Amino acid sequence: MPKTLFEKIWDAHVVTESESGPALLYIDLHLVHEVTSPQAFEGLRLAGRKVRRPDRTFATMDHNVPTVNPFDVRDPIAAKQIATLAENCKAFGIPLAGLESPDQGIVHVIGPELGLTLPGKTVVCGDSHTSTHGAFGALAFGIGTSEVEHVLATQCLWQKRPQTLQLDLQGERAPGVTAKDVILGVIAKHGVSFGAGYVIEFTGPVVRAMSMEERMTMCNMVIEGGARAGLVGPDDTTFEYIRGRRYAPAGAEFERCVEQWRALNSDEGAVYDRVIRFDVSTLEPQVTWGTNPSMCVGVNGTVPNPADIEDEVERQAVEQALKYMGLQPGTPIQDIAVDHVFIGSCTNSRIEDLRQAAAVVKNRKVAPGIRALVVPGSKRVKEQAEREGLHEIFKQAGFEWREAGCSMCLAMNPDTVPAGERCASTSNRNFEGRQGRGARTHLVSPAMAAAAAIAGRFVDVRALMSS
Amino acid sequence: MKPLVRHRGLVARMNRVNVDTDQIIPKQFLKRVERSGFGQFLFYDWRFLSDGSPNPEFELNQPQYSGASILVAGANFGCGSSREHAPWALLDYGFQVIIAPSYADIFYNNCFKNGILPITLPQAAVDVLLQKALEPGYELEVDLENQVISDDTGWSHAFEIDAFRRNMLLQGLDEIGLTMQYEAEIRLYESRRASSVQPV
């Protein structure tokens, strides 16, 4: 029987399974960070348990880390959480890319960067955006703290087999339309829970032509469509990205792995539980106007009018969102002025994202009164960007150039947006209060965020690209 | 974990869809390294005004819902972040049962690990309960063993739940302990794969 990529990975990881119940799934790679792990380690201690496979576990610090000076953690509770992770890693023998390590960064940036994330693996982390790693053809999903503890103790998880959804992307992207716009466009059309219970595999020419960075952006945001995980079949683009990475296989071993990895791709005629086709040809750069990622429209569109919505619950949700966002129905997106611009997060903080933003910013200035931040996803991304001179482009334009971390994506560190102020953000969630209490978040691509910084409001980045 | 077999309690309503875990427990409270004490921060940004006083407009601040242990809510409850602090906060505040038309995956999972029962009912049944819960003192009886909820007026509704999870709740089982009984299988799996798989 022809199998999908998902089925091949799943079947290869079942340790044991009962007829009707869940399967015990083996986990190849467990990534750990400071926020969702302390209670898990505490649980192990209380029960006198050990970490079963520290060699399949890897930790870093990202959520709490200040990005002006990472070592200057002034919030004592955050400092305690960071120190607790370091102690736990030491006590349980887990490798850690801590604050002083050149490998430190957002967990979903460094996993791929270090060659830890590989095709065919099962990858988990106590973070919903673990779906990012699916870009490599790895089955990767977020888990809660109890499950973190479970994986630490047993290297396994009880999982109910999810269903498969093929998201076939067809057509041709217009210039200036990025992976971020594609995934936002999909969620705008299909809603924040269309993927519930599914693992989504992206197929078709659009995703084949995408770089690894773009595929990671797509898979990163499948969770915003409610999916368990995202997948892209591994191909030459994948293998070239992996080649030479620190923990990736090397030499003849690498070539042998490439053969295995290639064979992971969904077989001709494999059947998915559901298929969605999405044409990207007419897609514009996207801007969210509301308080979840499906509340989104093209940059030449307008804020919707609740009066036009028939469904009562939905109308109320839109009314509440507009009230929170301080927006009037019918306002053109390009009339919305911003106060802050944030380029960063596990969605869009990789080298290619920074290059795209820098290309827009080059020889221009940030509009007066706007605070604009670039926060690279990892120390290695930062280094690479500095080698290419991107930091100078950003700094000359008036951007702040920061150290690696999650930063303003969820504002657990000192980088927050004040109440009532508006931020163009390359992150993945525009929930109420996400970037600070009362903060108003608009999700966009790195190029669109850069353009908003220059214009002081949302503009179609394509106008800046042609001039 | 305490077993959950039957539960009777006051019902509070939250007629909103897509309630995300960022609302259930805002990120400024995720820095604690303990599992306890999160109830005071539940729905913080909705529950309290910016000066720290209770927001009189927020559902759960209505005096009639004080002491509620069952929450009826709209679709896709618990979407967003994987933070288990969300069920910890709900439980610590006093919620033992949640009833909604649908849940986000990770949140749903996290509930069971903490002895919270998330019941999925069809939208129409949830609508009935949202209406009923307007009445002060409205209580529901939840019977996990027989998979049915009922009230004193004779209204009742059956619910579906995965047998494995039901069993974990009924017995209050330690899942890690259970898995460790499979040590031989895990070891066999590891040795079987060691020869065929790439290194970590």
Ligand code: SF4
């Ligand atoms: S960058 Fe944002 S979404 Fe990504 S892991 Fe950090 S906090 Fe989570």
